Amino acid sequence: MSSAMYQRMRANPKFQELVARRSRFAWTLAFIVLIMFYGFVMTVAFNPLSLGQPVSEGSMLTVGVAVELFMFIFFWVLTALYVKRANTEFDSLTQEIVREAWKENK
Amino acid sequence: MHKFITALGLLGLSTLAIAADAVGATEKQATNWHAIIMFCIFVAMTMGITYWAASRTKSTADFYTAGGGITGFQNGLAIAGDYMSAATLLGLTAMVYAQGYDGYIYMLAFFAGWPIILFLMAERLRNLGKFTFSDITAYRLDQGKVRTMAAISSLTVVCFYLIAQMVGAGQLIKLLFGLEYNVAIFAVGILMMVYVTFGGMVATTWVQIIKACMLLAGGTLVMFLAMSEFGFSFTNVLEKAMSAHKLGDKLMYPGSLLKDPVTAISLGLGLMFGTAGLPHILMRFFTVTDAKEARKSVLYASGFVAYFFNVIFLMGLTGILIVGQNPEFFEGGNIAGKLIGGGNMVAMHLAKAVGGNMLLGFLAAVAFATILAVVSGLALAGASAISHDLYARVIMKGTASEASEIRVSKIATICLGAVAIVLGILFEKQNIAFMVGLAFGVAAAANFPVLILSMYWKGLTTRGALWGGYGGLSSAVLFVLFSKSVWVDVLGNAAPLFPYTQPALFAMPIAFLLAFIMSKSDSSVRAGQEIEAFEDQYVRAQTGYGAASASNH
Numbered sequence: 059m060s061s062a063m064y065q066r067m068r069a070n071p072k073f074q075e076l077v078a079r080r081s082r083f084a085w086t087l088a089f090i091v092l093i094m095f096y097g098f099v100m101t102v103a104f105n106p107l108s109l110g111q112p113v114s115e116g117s118m119l120t121v122g123v124a125v126e127l128f129m130f131i132f133f134w135v136l137t138a139l140y141v142k143r144a145n146t147e148f149d150s151l152t153q154e155i156v157r158e159a160w161k162e163n164k
Numbered sequence: 165m166h167k168f169i170t171a172l173g174l175l176g177l178s179t180l181a182i183a184a185d186a187v188g189a190t191e192k193q194a195t196n197w198h199a200i201i202m203f204c205i206f207v208a209m210t211m212g213i214t215y216w217a218a219s220r221t222k223s224t225a226d227f228y229t230a231g232g233g234i235t236g237f238q239n240g241l242a243i244a245g246d247y248m249s250a251a252t253l254l255g256l257t258a259m260v261y262a263q264g265y266d267g268y269i270y271m272l273a274f275f276a277g278w279p280i281i282l283f284l285m286a287e288r289l290r291n292l293g294k295f296t297f298s299d300i301t302a303y304r305l306d307q308g309k310v311r312t313m314a315a316i317s318s319l320t321v322v323c324f325y326l327i328a329q330m331v332g333a334g335q336l337i338k339l340l341f342g343l344e345y346n347v348a349i350f351a352v353g354i355l356m357m358v359y360v361t362f363g364g365m366v367a368t369t370w371v372q373i374i375k376a377c378m379l380l381a382g383g384t385l386v387m388f389l390a391m392s393e394f395g396f397s398f399t400n401v402l403e404k405a406m407s408a409h410k411l412g413d414k415l416m417y418p419g420s421l422l423k424d425p426v427t428a429i430s431l432g433l434g435l436m437f438g439t440a441g442l443p444h445i446l447m448r449f450f451t452v453t454d455a456k457e458a459r460k461s462v463l464y465a466s467g468f469v470a471y472f473f474n475v476i477f478l479m480g481l482t483g484i485l486i487v488g489q490n491p492e493f494f495e496g497g498n499i500a501g502k503l504i505g506g507g508n509m510v511a512m513h514l515a516k517a518v519g520g521n522m523l524l525g526f527l528a529a530v531a532f533a534t535i536l537a538v539v540s541g542l543a544l545a546g547a548s549a550i551s552h553d554l555y556a557r558v559i560m561k562g563t564a565s566e567a568s569e570i571r572v573s574k575i576a577t578i579c580l581g582a583v584a585i586v587l588g589i590l591f592e593k594q595n596i597a598f599m600v601g602l603a604f605g606v607a608a609a610a611n612f613p614v615l616i617l618s619m620y621w622k623g624l625t626t627r628g629a630l631w632g633g634y635g636g637l638s639s640a641v642l643f644v645l646f647s648k649s650v651w652v653d654v655l656g657n658a659a660p661l662f663p664y665t666q667p668a669l670f671a672m673p674i675a676f677l678l679a680f681i682m683s684k685s686d687s688s689v690r691a692g693q694e695i696e697a698f699e700d701q702y703v704r705a706q707t708g709y710g711a712a713s714a715s716n717h
Contacts (some may be wrong), residue, residue, distance in 0.1 A: 060710050064703040077706055082281040091283075095276040097186045099432050102269060102418045102424040109418030111263070119400040120416045122265055123269060124274050130470045137466055140283060142398045152707045159709075 066159040076151045082142065094129060133146050173305045180349070187632060195342035198525025199532075202340070206533045207355065213370045217363035223630050224566045225712075226247040227364035227573060228295040228548050230456045232281075232367055232712065236457035237497040242369045243448050245376030246541050247274075247439075247465065248472055250336060250531040253379065256473070257511040260480020261488065264405075264415035267480055271473035277436035278466035285440060288456035288619045289449040291708040296545075297446040298331065299616045301633075304697035306626040306690070313552040313633040317610040320637065322546035324603040326539065326580070330588030336655060339462065339505050340528040342514065343590060354586035355556045360547065360581075365451060368540045373383040375389065375537040378530045386511070389518035390482035398478075405484045427666055428431045434668030438604035441611030442546035455708050479514060487513045494708060503710025543580050573591045581587045598649040605644055607669035609636035617679055622698040625691035632679025639674045643667035651664065 067073050101109060144146030219325045223564055225231050234242070252274075260267035292300045298314035330349055337348035359367045402416070409415045439445060451499045452458050491497040493513045493528055516524040551573030556564040564572075617624045644650055646661035662672075683691070704710050 061700055063709065064700040067703050067707060067709065073706070074702070080706075088280055088283040090277060091279045095272070096429070097423065099428050100425070103281065103428045105196070107306035118402045120265075122416065122418065123268065126268055127474070128512070129272060129472065132273065132274065132429050134466055134470050138281050138491055140279075141463045144287070144459055145456050156709050158505050 063159050066162050067155050070155050070158060072151060072155050072158070076148060076155065080144070080148050084140065086108075087140055091136065093135055094132075098125065098129065176233045180488060192436025196340060196525060196528060198275030198521050199341050200525075201528035202514075202525050203532050206378070207530055209372050210374065211275055211357065213374075214359055214363035214367040217370065217706045220366055221362075221497050224295070224552070224569050224573075226345035226366065227570050228447070228544075228552060230365040230369055231436060231442075232451060232452075232453060234451040234457075235387070236452060236697070237464050238369065239452050239457065239461035240374055240620065241468065242372035242451075243381070243445065244472075245372035245534075245537055247443060248376070248379060249468055249533075249538055250534040251332070251474075253405075253476070253531060253534070254382065254508045254511050256476050257480045257483060257514070258508045260477055261459075261483045261510040262507060263419050264409065264411060264481075265395050265417060267421045268417060268477050269331040270457050271477065273432055273435050274430075275466065275470055275473060277439040278462060278469065280436060282439050282462040282466070285447060285616070285619070286462050286707045287455035287708070288459045288662040289446060289457045291451065291705050291711045292619065293450050295447075296548050297443060297615055298549070298553045300484065301614050302557075303618065304694050305618070305629055307625070309404055309626060310563070310633075311553040311557050311627050312424040313583060313630055314611070314614070315549040315636045318553075318608055320641075321441075321443060321603045321607050321611070322542050322549070322580075323583070324599045324606070326542055326546075327591055328603070329535060329539050329542065331594075333532075333539070334536065334588060334592065336397035337532060339509070341529060342557075346589060349588040352536060352539055353581045354481045355416075355536055356543055356584075356604060357578055357581035358544050359536075359540045360577045365544060367539075368544050369451060371533075371537045371540055375530070375533045376468065378467060378526075382515075382527050382530045383472060383668055385480065386515050386523065387478045387482070388516060389523075390486055390514060391478060393486065393518070394482065398431050401478070401481050401485070405481050408489060409484050412579045427664055429665060430664060430666035430669035433672060434601075434604050434666050437612045437668065438608040438670065441607035441615065442552070442603075443549065443607075443662040444541040444617075445534040446611075447541075447545050447548065450712070472658035475581070478665070479511060483514045486517045489519075490517060493517075539584070543577055543584070546580050547573045547576040547591045597646075598644055598654065599620035601645045601649065602641065605640035605667040605671060606637055608668045609640040609675050610634075611636075612671060613675040613679060617676070621683075622695055623683050624679065624698075625686040626687075627686045627688075627691065628679040628681075628683025631682040632675045636671055640667045640671040641669055661701050 107124070109120065111121050113119050113121055113124050187558065218221075220231075221227050223231070247352070256267055259270065268317055275630075288299065292303055294316075296318070298311045298318070301314050303311040330352065333352045334348045335344040337343050337351075338345050341348070343351075357370055363370075391401070394404070406413055406415050411419075427676060448461070449458050452461055487493050487503070489499065489509055490513075491499050493504055493509075495502045503513065505512070510526060512524060515527040551569055555572045556562065556569045560660075610633050613631050613636055618629065643662050647663075647665050647667070648660040649665055651657050651660045651662075
C-alpha cells in the first residue's frame with residue numbers, strides 16, 4: 059500500500075525536481091561551510107601569524123577575530139537561508155507530490 | 165597533547181575539562197549557601213515539572229520522544245542545553261583567560277558541525293526515525309543484527325560519557341558547593357533517575373530548556389556587567405588585556421594548541437562528526453512534530469550556541485583584567501600564582517567580582533543544573549537503546565507490549581543510574597581524560613558512518629553495516645587505547661603505540677572502507693532485497709510520507 063504510494067511519488071517528475079533542487083542547495087551550502095572551516099583550520103596549522111595581524115593599521119581588532127566572528131554569523135545565516143527555503147519552497151513541493159500521489163490512488 | 169583531549173571534553177556536554185584539571189586541584193570549599201538555595205529552587209521547579217510530565221507519559225512515544233510534540237523553538241533550546249555544558253561555561257572561559265585566541269578557535273570548531281547536521285541530516289533523521297537512530301540504520305537491513313550493533317556502540321558512547329560526567333560533577337560540586345564528593349555523586353545519580361523514570365523525555369526536555377535559559381541569562385548578565393566596567397568597548401578590553409596578560413601581543417595569535425596539522429584535522433573531524441553521531445543528540449530530532457520543526461530546532465540551537473560562545477569569549481577576556489589583576493582570587497594573594505579553586509574557576513570568580521555572592525551562587529547553581537540535565541539526556545538515550553532496540557526489537561522481535569517496553573526502559577534507567585554512581589565513585593581518583601575522546605571517537609567512527617551511509621548510499625547491506633559499525637567501534641577504541649592518553653598516562657607505558665591522540669581521521673576511513681567493501685562484495689539474495697528497499701526509504705526520507713507523527717495530547 060505505502061510501497062505503491064512511494065512508487066507513484068517516485069514516478070512524479072516533481073519528485074526528481076525536488077530532490078535535484080534540494081540536494082544542489084544543501085550540498086552547495088555544506089561545501090561552503092566545509093571549505094571555509096577547514097581552510098581556517100589549515101591557516102591555523104600552517105600560517106598562524108597571518109591571523110594575529112590587525113585588520114587595519116593601528117586597529118586592535120585582529121584578522122583572526124574578525125574572520126571567526128564573520129564565520130559564526132555567516133554560518134548561522136546559511137542555516138537560516140536553508141531553513142527558510144526548505145520550509146517554504148521545498149515543503150510545498152513535497153506536499154504537492156504527496157497530494158498528487160493520493161489523488162492517483164483513488 | 166593532553167590539551168586536545170581536555171578541549172574535546174569541552175565540546176559537548178562534558179565536564180571533563182574540569183575533571184581533568186580538578187583531580188589534583190580540588191579542595192573542598194566552604195559550604196556555599198547561596199548556591200545551594202538557588203540549586204534547591206531549580207530542583208523544586210524541575211520536580212514540579214517531572215510530576216506534571218509523569219501524568220503525560222503513558223505511551224512509549226511519550227517516554228522516548230515526548231510524544232513528538234515539542235516545537236522547534238523548544239527543541240532548539242533543549243539541544244543548545246544538551247550542547248552547552250558546565251565545561252563550556254567554565255572550561256572555555258578558562259581557556260580564553262589562559263590562551264586568548266586559542267579558546268575562540270575551539271569554539272568555532274564546536275559550532276561548525278551544526279550547519280552540516282542541518283544541511284545533510286536533520287530532515288532525513290526526522291523523516292526516517294522514530295525513537296532511536298538505530299531505527300534509521302536498521303530501516304531496510306536485518307533488524308536484529310544491525311540494532312544490536314547500534315545499541316552496543318550507543319551504550320559504549322553513553323557509558324564513557326556518563327563516567328566523565330559523574331566524575332566531573334563530583335569534583336565540580338565539591339568545589340562550588342562545598343559538598344562531599346560521594347554526596348554529590350549520589351545527588352546527581354538519584355535526581356537523574358527520578359527525572360527520567362517518572363518524566364521520560366517530557367521532563368528531560370524541560371529540564372534542558374530551563375537549564376539552557378538559566379545558562380544564557382547567567383552568562384549574559386556576567387558578560388554585561390563585566391563589559392560595563394570597560395565602557396562596552398571591545399577595543400578597550402583587548403588593549404588592556406594584551407598589556408596585562410603574560411602572553412602580551414601574542415594573546416590574539418593562535419598558540420600551540422593546533423600546531424600539528426594531522427591532529428588539527430582529526431580533531432575537527434571528530435568534533436564535527438562525533439556530534440552527528442551522539443545518540444542523545446540524535447534522539448532530540450525525534451521529539452519534534454515534523455521535518456519543518458526539526459530544521460527550525462537546528463536554526464535556534466545553533467543561534468544560541470553561536471551567541472553564547474561569543475559571550476564566553478568576552479567573559480574570558482574581561483576575566484583577564486577583572487579576575488587576573490585581583491589578588492583576592494589568588495592563593496596567598498599572589499597574582500602570579502594559582503587561582504583559588506584551580507584554573508577552571510575563572511567564570512565563577514568573574515561572577516563574584518561583578519555581581520557579588522548572589523551572582524556567584526546563581527552561576528554555581530547553573531553549573532550543577534547543567535550537569536544534571538546532560539546526565540539525564542544521556543541516561544534516556546542509553547535506556548532507549550536497551551529497551552527499544554535490544555528488548556523490544558531484538559529479544560521480543562516487536563511483540564513486546566508498550567507497557568512492558570516502558571517498564572524495561574525504567575528498569576534500564578535505574579540500572580544505568582546505579583552503574584553511573586558506582587563508576588563515578590570508582591573513578592574518582594583516576595585519570596579519566598581519555599573518556600570523552602573515546603566517546604566522541606566511537607560516535608564519529610562507529611555511529612556516524614553507518615548512519616550516513618544508510619541514508620545516502622543505496623548499496624549498503626547488512627554485512628557492510630555490521631563490518632563498518634564494529635570496525636569503526638573497535639578501531640576507535642584501539643586507537644585511543646594505544647594513544648598517549650591511555651597507553652602512557654593511564655597504563656604507565658613508556659611510549660604510545662599510536663602517535664596521535666585523535667582517532668577520527670584514522671578510524672572514520674576504516675569504518676567507511678569496511679562498510680563499502682563488505683557491501684559491494686555481498687552478493688546474497690538478502691543484500692539484493694536490501695538494495696531494492698532503498699528506493700522506498702529514499703522517497704520517505706525526501707518527502708516524510710509515512711514518517712512517525714506526533715501523538716495526540
